């Protein structure tokens with residue numbers, strides 16, 4: 283079973299994303315900010331991380347930087363999933379090592395399509 | 404459902420069939436209702452019966468057309484059916500490139516292209532492999548019966564939802580420009596594709612011959628006779644050695660003798676030798 287870590291400070295978004303991913307047979311864990319997410323990845327590497335940008339305590343960008351510098355092997359695919367929809371943000375995320383980018387609001391097909399592009403399903 | 408309503412559905416689905424060949428099974432008549440609501444609101448038409456009466460009188464061809472276009476399913480996405488598309492983008496195009504290495508001419512037809520994502524996906528594939536195609540003359544044609552869909556295709560303008568369907572973020576930012584909430588194909592991409600109106604039930608106009616013809620997710624809405632009709636109308640436009648690509652759930656088997664399954668490329672079809680005919 284593939285696994286996904288959902289990192290988002292919104293409980294509602296986590297719930298929606300969890301539902302979508304579970305129907306695609308993913309095992310899902312959740313984190314409410316980047317710091318919590320770092321604790322998770324220190325324990326086990328998920329196949330995919332769905333990452334929000336703006337979160338208290340530690341932002342998605344700060345998490346991504348920290349995560350990429352850990353050089354975890356194997357390394358999770360990181361999909362930013364955020365309302366920051368400007369080209370500047372998108373470019374910055376890619377430069378920092380994001381594998382994909384989902385502009386919120388998203389639906390099942392968007393998530394499915396991005397996972398397919400990354401070869402995760 | 405009242406007799407009047409039932410008659411209205413019949414009139415509307417008959418109009419759809421007359422213009423596109425598509426039939427709507429009775430148990431999916433509710434879709435007509437849903438599809439036409441916005442158009443009725445825009446034209447201050449109070450109910451389906453009134454709309455059907457207007458269509459029957461056919462005094463306003465524009466309304467009939469808008470009505471038909473609203474009933475047609477335009478669903479599409481970039482690189483739709485990724486594994487099949489990967490076969491096209493990789494091995495199939497490589498094969499055609501070898502086959503045409505003397506003329507260095509590549510012609511692709513996305514028939515029933517809807518809002519253009521299919522045609523642009525091919526164009527993106529070529530642009531991403533520009534080195535391979537240097538010195539080639541490449542033409543990509545997109546056709547559809549829906550003028551509304553074609554207008555969007557020509558502009559290459561997509562909503563946030565549309566642009567994220569099937570397109571990777573790298574391809575998105577490389578080939579599209581953000582304009583507010585929308586994403587618009589950059590000139591280099593747009594210039595690669597020509598769009599023009601064509602109804603596949605009518606004889607193919609002088610589009611010339613193609614190395615690859617995509618006719619995806621449209622046969623599935625037609626009855627057997629019409630499928631045969633469309634496939635046989637396409638055959639004369641196929642270049643020798645060319646390949647036909649259908650939707651993942653579609654086949655030519657049992658529909659026509661003019662094409663047969665390709666041995667080399669699963670899900671693709673080639674002309675049956677000696678059967679092309681006009």
Ligand SMILES: C[S@@+](CC[C@H](N)C(=O)[O-])C[C@H]1O[C@@H](n2cnc3c(N)ncnc32)[C@H](O)[C@@H]1O
Pocket residue numbers: 422423424425475476477478479480483514515516517518521546547548549552601602603604618619620621650
């Ligand atoms: C479901 S879309 C498929 C789009 C694209 N080929 C794909 O696979 O994603 C079907 C398209 O077929 C078009 N269509 C339906 N009947 C047609 C006809 N008789 N001639 C040309 N196009 C037709 C519709 O307007 C619509 O855009």
